[in-house]
Amino acid sequence: MSHGVMEPVKNYGVVAEFETSDALIAAAKKAKEAGYARLDAYTPFPIHGLSDIIEFRDYRVRWAMFFGGVIGAMTGITLEVYTGGFDYPINAGGKPFLSWPAFLPVMYECTILFSALTGLLAMITMNGLPMPYHPVFNVPNFERASQDRFFLAVESHDPNYDEEKVIEFFKKLKATSVSVAWEDQ
Amino acid sequence: MTEPMNNKLIMGSQTLETIDEMVTDVVLDSKRHTKTWFMIVLAAFGVLQLLPIGVGWLLYQGIGIWGNNQPAAWGFDIINFVWWIGIGHAGTLISAILLLLQQQWRNSINRFAEAMTIFAVMCAGLYPALHTGRPWNDFWLFPYPNIMGVWPQWRSPLIWDVFAVSTYFTVSAVFWYVGLIPDLATLRDRAKPMWVKKLFAFLCLGWRGSVKHWERYQQLYLILAGLSTPLVLSVHTIVSYDFAVSIVPGWNVTVFPPYFVAGAVFAGFAMVLLLAIPVRAMYGLKDLITAKHLDWMAKIMLATGMIVFYGYMLELFYAWYSGETGEMTLLNWRLFGPYRYAYYALIFCNGIAPQIMWWNKARRNIGALWIVSLIVSVGMWLERFVIIPMSLTRNYLPSADKMYYPKLFDFVVFGGSIGMFITLMFLFVRFLPAINIFEVKEQLDHMKKHDSEHELAGVH
Structure with a gap:
């Protein structure tokens, strides 16, 4: 490095591998009891109740979708009222220019379109995706996190983080393997 | 061809690993692909060539190469549009409505059906785009500030249709892609060659299956399902408004929206x-798309078929009950006019043929199931023929009495769109996971836990 002094590399955390979802859930509960606060788990499919155990709550995606829908509805109706009512009113069969029941379908479709696209963007950005590199990918066997293995991580910014102790802790939980997820240089 | 049936939705002694092998290897292992796949794609791609020919000649010559005339300005183009978009609806029904109803059996067929939706809507979109006559001006359909100072007429169902179909396509594509993300990560992790790994890593956005990812992901997935459910109902409702809002006899009926959606x-x-019957046989997916799945799909087909048939009966009743001369003229035209064979064929295909699905034996007979599905597909096409040109060729004034006959290029473009659909479907089966891996795994995990609880309690 240009400074000439090597900063100590901070690891991502300690990651343990489990064979079943039940083992992972049990381990996550124990880790919580042991006082670890910065936990994350990596699983091939969503496991019901796991986010409650690690006390992770984030309702922003659903709120984003709600407001996306509201904005969509407003956009649709504003467009129709302005263009159909004022900018270019068309006399069709002598019906009123501002016939709101006829404006509902477009307003409705806009609601759904905006809400879905907002939700997609919200999920991707709030998850920090796209992220091709993450230190947890350095964990041996981690490619099985998307297949048939279940991983539990204590992240290094946990207040109780002590690499040796966490490794000991996971070994006691009968993890198949325990390793440190290092940061690439 | 009869397959044994039990109540399991995942057959055999599966583990998470065998599911990966069964599904991802179809994509990653070229040995899983027989010559049959290649022959089908080649044949379908050959048929697809009708499309550039038909469309090219259409652009050069104009709509006159089709059978459309006055008064039958809506012919094959609108029939095919409605037919294709209707086909797409099952995909959304399976992926969204059955998800909300917690019907676990949808898990092995939803990805496949969603792909079908997207490709069917693509085929559907072709027709109104070409039907405008000057497709290079199709952007006029959308509201944008233009030098002519013109805006769309918002009280017309045709502009509702533009919004409904484009929203439907976009939301279906989003839903499909969101469902694919975790499976693309599985493909990334199982692929051997570096470039394949990189490709899937790019497509899955670096998904790593963190519980925090899943939490946000599931919120999105569930709400998307909640949005798609009314969306799918609205799309065909709005398509039916294209007809029902007019005063043409046979179109101006309130039963159209529900009856179109059921259809x-x-x-x-x-x-x-x-499509699923040949694909599951070709790729050895019979443990995941089981006889039980086919059985339930056949039952839904039977139920919706009955609703549609009820719609046909109501149409006849309405015409008689209204006492309108126009409606009665049309009724005679349908039952006794020169197009009557189309009407009777429709009644056979959609009303009578599906009735054999009442029998267990018929639902378990794969061959019978496939043939009935084919008959129903033909029947639904005939339904749109009966509705569209038949109503346009006989209504209030003698000036409207003119026959509609499709011409060669009507069939060329229609055939081309079928080729496009089959080509896309089989390319999809080859290059993307045709079964939703993570949902099947989740279901398997549930099943295993359930089984072990039973064992512990001594119930077996």
């Missing part, structure tokens, strides 16, 4: 069966 689901399930 769409009916046609869509027929198409799912039509």
